[in-house]
Amino acid sequence: MSDNLLEIDKLNVDYLVDKGEFRAVKEVSFNIARGEIFGLAGESGCGKSTIAYAITRLSKAPAWISGGSVRLDGQDLLRLPERELQRIRWKRIGMVFQSAMNSLNPLMRVEAQFHDVLRRHTGCSHEESRARAEEMFRLVGIPTHRIGDYPHQFSGGMRQRIVIAICLALRPEFIIMDEPTTALDVVVQREILEQVVDLQRSYGFSVLFITHDLHLMAQLCQRIGVMLNGELVEVGDVRQVAEAPLHDYTRKLWNAIPQLPAIRITRESWHEGGDKSCCHRRRDPARKHPA
Numbered sequence: 001m002s003d004n005l006l007e008i009d010k011l012n013v014d015y016l017v018d019k020g021e022f023r024a025v026k027e028v029s030f031n032i033a034r035g036e037i038f039g040l041a042g043e044s045g046c047g048k049s050t051i052a053y054a055i056t057r058l059s060k061a062p063a064w065i066s067g068g069s070v071r072l073d074g075q076d077l078l079r080l081p082e083r084e085l086q087r088i089r090w091k092r093i094g095m096v097f098q099s100a101m102n103s104l105n106p107l108m109r110v111e112a113q114f115h116d117v118l119r120r121h122t123g124c125s126h127e128e129s130r131a132r133a134e135e136m137f138r139l140v141g142i143p144t145h146r147i148g149d150y151p152h153q154f155s156g157g158m159r160q161r162i163v164i165a166i167c168l169a170l171r172p173e174f175i176i177m178d179e180p181t182t183a184l185d186v187v188v189q190r191e192i193l194e195q196v197v198d199l200q201r202s203y204g205f206s207v208l209f210i211t212h213d214l215h216l217m218a219q220l221c222q223r224i225g226v227m228l229n230g231e232l233v234e235v236g237d238v239r240q241v242a243e244a245p246l247h248d249y250t251r252k253l254w255n256a257i258p259q260l261p262a263i264r265i266t267r268e269s270w271h272e273g274g275d276k277s278c279c280h281r282r283r284d285p286a287r288k289h290p291a
């Protein structure tokens with residue numbers, strides 16, 4: 001069995017626009033190992049979300065996947081019949097997007113929403129889904145007595161945690177997180193991401209983590225891919241991409257970040273007794289990426 005859970009090879013995605021085809025993702029290839037958190041960085045409009053949607057073939061018109069392959073455990077998702085893909089979405093590949101908290105049904109109690117998803121994908125009973133929902137609420141730090149509440153009775157951060165909890169309840173092997181906490185304030189954002197890392201350590205799923213925030217990415221991910229105008233211009237270990245970027249654009253991305261007294265938390269330091277309230281890598285004032 002390959003170490004890679006996900007293998008994307010020469011993926012092309014076009015948008016069919018008035019003036020013809022616009023290629024938003026150009027020959028993009030990268031792998032995500034089992035249990036790895038892989039980050040995709042790059043400025044707005046470079047194609048990150050387009051890739052996220054293409055992986056599960058949730059791209060909506062006018063997007064068109066025009067080439068390449070996306071293999072999950074060796075199986076090309078781009079060539080699977082839709083019915084088979086439906087069995088893989090959510091069950092094997094979870095998705096948490098920026099606006100996910102708004103995807104909860106406002107008219108249904110949260111427990112019913114858990115049950116709905118779990119019954120559909122696993123056929124489990126009310127008792128089983130209630131037990132799983134309580135377990136997931138505990139994991140994401142929400143008191144279990146709130147399980148019968150409606151979405152509007154929770155804060156934005158709590159709703160986003162609930163979406164993550166529902167996603168995790170299906171025990172996916174791979175989770176796509178596209179700006180999962182961008183709409184939330186930094187403290188809540190940090191708490192949720194700490195929980196995601198803890199859960200990832202417990203369950204061992206792989207994550208594609210997309211964010212504008214390079215610092216956050218460097219804290220969470222083992223490897224990072226950097227995109228520019230639809231192309232993946234650099235992929236590397238987080239330390240290499242942060243400290244010895246190979247591509248000019250990656251250097252520019254780092255240099256565009258305000259000079260804070262400290263800039264990177266390693267995933268290890270986040271978890272191994274470091275001060276979680278601040279960043280851990282002291283930036284060497286003398287160190288400058290070459291322009």
Ligand SMILES: Nc1ncnc2c1ncn2[C@@H]1O[C@H](COP(=O)(O)OP(=O)(O)OP(=O)(O)O)[C@@H](O)[C@H]1O
Pocket residue numbers: 015017022024042043044045046047048049050051061062063212
């Ligand atoms: N529905 C659409 N029709 C035409 N072009 C689109 C459409 N959606 C996205 N695009 C274009 O595709 C390119 C990639 O967009 P995408 O949303 O993937 O970027 P992104 O890197 O995720 O940006 P952001 O970080 O702002 O979310 C952009 O140039 C965008 O304008």
